[in-house]
Amino acid sequence: MIKLINIVNGNIVLIDLETPWVEKYRPQNFSDIVSQSIAIENIKDFITSNNMPHMIFTGPAGTGKTSTALIIAKEAIKSENYYINVLELNASDTVRMEYVRTVIKDFVNQNVMVGSNTVKFILLDEADNIPNQVQQALRRIIEKSSNDVKFILLCNYINKIIDPIISRCAVFRFVKLSKEKIIERLKLIIKKEGIKISPKKASEFYETLFFISEGDLRKAINTLQMAVALELIDNLDLAEILKISGFLDNNTFNKLILTIKEHNLNHAKDLIESIENLDSRNLIRQIINELPSLNINPSAYANLISFIGEIDYRISQGSDEQIQITALIAKLIRYSEG
Numbered sequence: 001m002i003k004l005i006n007i008v009n010g011n012i013v014l015i016d017l018e019t020p021w022v023e024k025y026r027p028q029n030f031s032d033i034v035s036q037s038i039a040i041e042n043i044k045d046f047i048t049s050n051n052m053p054h055m056i057f058t059g060p061a062g063t064g065k066t067s068t069a070l071i072i073a074k075e076a077i078k079s080e081n082y083y084i085n086v087l088e089l090n091a092s093d094t095v096r097m098e099y100v101r102t103v104i105k106d107f108v109n110q111n112v113m114v115g116s117n118t119v120k121f122i123l124l125d126e127a128d129n130i131p132n133q134v135q136q137a138l139r140r141i142i143e144k145s146s147n148d149v150k151f152i153l154l155c156n157y158i159n160k161i162i163d164p165i166i167s168r169c170a171v172f173r174f175v176k177l178s179k180e181k182i183i184e185r186l187k188l189i190i191k192k193e194g195i196k197i198s199p200k201k202a203s204e205f206y207e208t209l210f211f212i213s214e215g216d217l218r219k220a221i222n223t224l225q226m227a228v229a230l231e232l233i234d235n236l237d238l239a240e241i242l243k244i245s246g247f248l249d250n251n252t253f254n255k256l257i258l259t260i261k262e263h264n265l266n267h268a269k270d271l272i273e274s275i276e277n278l279d280s281r282n283l284i285r286q287i288i289n290e291l292p293s294l295n296i297n298p299s300a301y302a303n304l305i306s307f308i309g310e311i312d313y314r315i316s317q318g319s320d321e322q323i324q325i326t327a328l329i330a331k332l333i334r335y336s337e338g
């Protein structure tokens with residue numbers, strides 16, 4: 001197992017780098033799930049009421065949907081029977097109609113239930129990527145399944161699930177995690193792994209990890225582990241942490257902001273061209289964060305925000321990133337009063 005040796009208060013601590021920390025620290029029971037209290041309370045009520053519906057968990061990435069589904073299945077089914085009574089599938093498995101017809105149908109219909117009162121679960125991850133026609137087939141299986149078979153569908157975008165499925169399920173919405181919750185969880189991992197964070201830079205470090213994460217705890221934990229593996233923690237090299245996460249380091253970013261304040265489009269263009277591996281959508285997030293310092297003309301503010309949305313959309317559709325970012329900078333220069 002790969003370990004990183006770290007010295008904390010004179011003691012040698014071995015940091016585990018081989019196991020992905022998102023798995024190592026995957027919540028094992030409901031009390032480990034942070035935030036999501038509304039969804040979790042309702043889910044617990046359903047479970048204890050012995051009247052569990054089919055369920056859809058929807059919401060942004062890394063907010064605890066898969067973890068919650070696994071906890072439900074684990075709590076309802078004794079461990080030795082888990083693999084007989086739980087079918088975990090990903091949308092990529094279920095894209096083919098044949099697969100849904102045979103594998104899911106067989107699982108639903110088979111009578112090898114072990115133990116009395118046992119429920120069978122079908123966990124469908126990334127259900128929003130299942131083609132509509134296949135969802136129709138799925139809907140018929142859900143309709144016909146007996147009371148002891150429960151479907152749990154997980155998705156980021158519920159509008160991609162067909163209405164007849166939605167109306168047969170209880171929908172639980174998972175939300176992005178707040179800064180406090182993300183930092184709380186990161187601190188727990190840092191403590192358990194015996195990592196030492198210099199108190200002077202700690203708050204800036206956590207702010208940076210939260211900014212990178214966008215409320216996605218998986219991303220926050222992965223960035224932390226990557227920073228430890230690349231030995232960026234001792235000096236808390238925030239510029240490098242931002243860089244490996246696809247953001248501009250503060251130094252370059254501040255230079256770019258200065259070109260806007262000085263209304264110097266040529267410098268801005270040169271700077272943008274000099275950036276290796278430009279991740280333009282991340283850069284847009286950094287720029288939005290910095291808008292208050294740009295002194296934007298109030299009458300142009302709404303216009304600017306809608307322009308930023310348009311640029312982000314164009315890039316998502318494959319437009320040339322440099323051209324789009326340069327257009328955005330030109331607009332910022334126009335509206336910034338320095």
Ligand SMILES: Nc1ncnc2c1ncn2[C@@H]1O[C@H](COP(=O)(O)OP(=O)(O)OP(=O)(O)O)[C@@H](O)[C@H]1O
Pocket residue numbers: 021022023025026027032033034035036059060061062063064065066067068154155156174185217218221
């Ligand atoms: N609410 C949460 N409480 C505690 N840990 C969480 C929470 N959300 C995410 N995590 C952490 O992030 C990891 C990924 O979470 P999970 O797989 O449940 O996310 P998800 O919502 O299913 O994301 P996706 O939409 O990308 O599938 C977990 O292993 C856990 O370490």
Ligand SMILES: [Mg+2]
Pocket residue numbers: 065066067125154
């Ligand atoms: Mg998931």
